Amino acid sequence: MTTTTQAPASSKTGTRHLALAIIALAMGGFGIGTTEFTMMGLLKEIEQGLNISTPEAGHLISAYALGVVVGAPVLAAVGAKLPRKHLALGLMLFFSIANLSSFLAPDYGSMLVSRFAAGLPHGAFFGVAAVIAASLVAPTKRGCAISMVMAGLTVSNVIGVPFAxxxxxxxxxxxxxxxxxxxxxxxxxxxxxxxxxxKPHADASFRRELGALKRLQVWLAILVGIVGFGGFFATYTYISHTMTSVAGVPAPWLPLVVALYGVGMVAGNIVGGRIADKSVMGTIYWVLPATAVALVVYAVAAHWAWSALIMVFVVGAAGSMLVPALQTRLLDASPDAPSLASSLNHAALNVANALGAFLGGLVIAWGWGYVAPALVGAVLAILGLGVAAISGAVERRRPLAS
Known part of the structure; x- marks a missing residue:
């Protein structure tokens, strides 16, 4: 199987300029991760500042996620004819203005609209950033380049979110x-x-990008992300409750717990990018069961503070190893509509966020305890592996198009 690629820009621009281009793209991910995840830590302050209830404050997070799901395919398809650099610039300008409008929003209604708007460019930016990064390097280095762009998002959990x-x-x-x-x-x-x-592809168009949605392998890759990564969010959403109520970790240590999770994500993202360069589907086949095992061990280890902290790092690393492989898989599944296909990964991850949080909350409401979401996550990871196996079986019968 081959994909259509441009000659790597590194031969023209040099290693230093390539590194700075990747850092620039990753900086956008750093800002996106900071605004997305810090909202959860400032929910009480937002409730007091806007004089709203906790569920209403939660709707601000949901509005952002909804913006990601809506904006990822729409903006990626609409910007298909634009040069990729110009599309990335336009999306980051939109993102900056939307966040500054949240800073100025006078009431709950306007804040709700501004958070939805801030989410719109999220997936499309990561999509075009991944395509740009992949085009700057040799085909055998795409996974690593994509993981470096995604590192901005993971590093934000270590530095940006705690600071903000x-x-x-x-x-x-x-x-x-x-x-x-x-x-x-x-x-x-x-x-x-x-x-x-x-320059944009000569045949690039809105209709061409939407053609990605006709491909079964694109939808299977999206489903792997939604189901398989749902376990990651089922655990992460309730990590503060698990650490304080089960592991006995003091509440003032929670920023350290979140940072430790973020360090695991950074490590997992880097490793995931490197192994994805060797085998995309092999990485998916290996990471999903490894994630399931890590989540089961986490559910047991969460009863002691020292082992819980170790497994926080492991779970963060295991889950994030999946992202570069999924991003690369979507590029392979739709080489003639790369921006839209790549952006759909982030729409899928936001649906996974909602799914994981919902199912995790459901088992807690049933009285199964705060370690139950991790066990739900393990089941979701195995289900995601099942979807990946179906995708692999389909590919063996019908190889991906060049």
């Missing part, structure tokens, strides 16, 4: 959006300076 949470708690929750807006502006400057210009 501290900033919001200490000096006002609205400063989160001002900080993210400034990160977006810095990203714009770096994208303009370091990302090389590439």
């Amino acid at each position: 949470t501290w900033l919001g708690q200490s000096y006002g929750w609205r400063l989160l959006f001002l900080l993210v807006g400034l990160i977006g502006i810095i990203t714009l400057a770096m994208l303009w300076k370091f990302v090389p210009f590439q």
